[in-house]
Amino acid sequence: MRNILYELNLDALVKTIILLGFALFFFLIIQSGQVLTYVHPRIVPYMYFAIIVIILMVLFSLPDLRRRQKNVTYLPYLIFLLPLLTAFALPPQAMDTSPISFGSANAGAEGSAGSRSDDSISSSGSNIGDSNVADDSQSDQYSYSGREPELQMIDGSIVLDDDNFYQWSEEIFTNMDAYAGKQIEATGFIMQNEQLIKNDFALARLLMTCCVADTVPIGFLCRYEESENLEDHSWIKVTGNIKVMDYNGQTLPVIVIDKLEPTSKPDNEYVYPY
């Protein structure tokens, strides 16, 4: 036993552990569906590719383990251990507002410290353990095809769901006059802002193009009479009519809300441009 240890190449061993650590992390988050908290579903196939490459790299480097080296420094490898440490130790935290809009991510995190962060921690914390439970729902999310959803009105009203939120938003902002007065139904979270006219707020979803680092909030301005009781960042479902109006110098489509009900955060809170 002592002999084996003596012959073991620690340098190669550390590298092997690091590589396998990343492969394992990728595999576990794909299995649990946590991966969608980090990146666009389009990235998942690339992650499988990475796992395969890493495993091949490890396999081909296995003979190194027997070649003992002297005077090895481990300093350069510490930086590789850092992401592994935080990856396995800390649960992922979805963004409330865009990190790109700088400090707002801070504000968002504070705002959510009460209700929201609790449930996101508990839901994500359970993921690695009960990956079986999560599996069923995951298969749907990975069948993501990348095709353009068709924009069709249902019974004369526009219904925004997870799959077409971005496409409908683009369409309505581009041809807003064509949709003026139309009924609209949408789910999103509330973003309040001092620059908006009093009692107005934005109904937003986070648009992810590649990963969490590039999420930006998109959505509609909403007008609602009893909006002072609403809590910033809470999830709501609204029904209303689109009104095109001049808003602080810009012509914008605004949802005048008839009905507003609180709802729960969707399984996947991001929307994708393609």
Add this chain to the structure above:
Amino acid sequence: MKDKIDKLSSFLDSGKNNTGQLKLYSEAGLENPKPKKPGDLMLFIFIIMAAAYFLLAIIKSSNWAANVDISWLLVFNTVFLSILIQAFPFLLLGLLVASIIQVFVSSETITRIFPRSSGLGFIVAMVAGVFFPVCDCAIVPVAAGLVKRGVPLPAAVTFLLAAPIVNPIVIASTWYAFPNEPYLALLRVYFGLIVAFAAGFMFRLFPEEHVLLLTADNFNSCNCSCSCDHSNVEMMGLRDKVEMIFRHAAQEFFQVGGFLIFGALLSSAVQVFVPKDILNGVSGAAVSILIMMIAAFVLSVCSTSDAFIARTFVNQFPMGAVMGFMILGPMLDIKNLLMLLGSFQKRVVIKLVLIIFCITFILMLIVAPWLG
């Protein structure tokens, strides 16, 4: 063919004779002839983070502070990891391509594709990116691999800068991000190619002697321990070559991967902690262009998605400045810069950074009045 075999044979022999092969890259650290500084820095960061983590674990487990809000740390960590998750596969892809070039493509072939002494080399360098649709983190190892294989630095620089911009995915995402201004996608490619060509041309006018780092320079003579002990050249079959590709890629991963991680750490820190207010209250074309270029550098958003970020600045900044963001971003950002430092001489990298920055700035200053 004979040449190729000779090359491989010297490759293998030198590997066999060099007992310090592994020592080379562990001692030289990730990147540097003077390994002390970055190593110390990384150790410092690591210790800080480890200490913070254990502190956190203690705080969380004790009752008196059960409600401490750590969500900022979780957000920061999520952004950090997400950048790595989406960058690693592309980095590995880039490393594999670089290794394949190293092992399978002879110097002669490369020189034929990249003609040494004609403008044709530049044209090839600009177009090559279309057929290599990866983002900016994958391109650095490939460009370094090309230089190792004898491609002149000017053409390699043009390739390095042009590839992330002529990338079809990048063009498509720009198109998506600005549905009402499709010409922006074309202008982006056009201006990007101008900058890429001009930067390459500057390296042609003012050539550099030592391009690559010592560790990388010596690749052919020392650091690949692949299959050296059990094969000779004639026996060098496909399997050995494949083995060599993966071992080479693994080794390069540990050379440049650290820089990617460090870059991701810096840019996610900026994204989460720097308040947005510093971007407000900007006036003047020159200042706004400069600010957007710096923003592109600091944010280090992947070039396949930065158009969507650029779009959010449209109301705040003139289009010329937003274009500056989209031109500079793919060519230069924190993680990219650190990876360049992992492969190229510091002098070359500094020169490259200055050239890109100046050319982009001047070009944007000229075209800003037309863009509005």
